[in-house]
Amino acid sequence: LVAFHVGDEAVRPGEMLGEPVDVAWNFLPMAAVCxxxxxxxxxxxxxxxxxxxxxxxxxxxxxxxxxxPR
Known part of the structure; x- marks a missing residue:
């Protein structure tokens, strides 16, 4: 089982819990995952x-x- 956020963009919050962060969460198209x-x-x-x-x-x-596959 694979679970993910669907899309073609990335989320870059810049800050988490009041601290600066350099992180990105990449969304994936359903067709690309399949x-x-x-x-x-x-x-x-x-x-x-x-x-x-x-x-x-x-x-x-x-x-x-x-x-x-079997």
Missing amino acids: DALVAAGLAVELRLDRAPYPTEHPCRRGYVMARK
């Missing part, structure tokens, strides 16, 4: 793209379940 899993020899069984809950960062969530 393609990478297939390229690695896995079979994609399920993909889910959902809207954020009210308390979450306002971006879509992606979940992909993949397995080794």
Whole structure:
């Protein structure tokens, strides 16, 4: 199971807990994640793209379940 934020942008907060930070969280397109899993020899069984809950960062969530082919 792979879980990720769906999109093609990156979030760079610049500050966390009052301290400066140099970090980026990269969002990933659903197709790119599925393609990478297939390229690695896995079979994609399920993909889910959902809207954020009210308390979450306002971006879509992606979940992909993949397995080794039989």
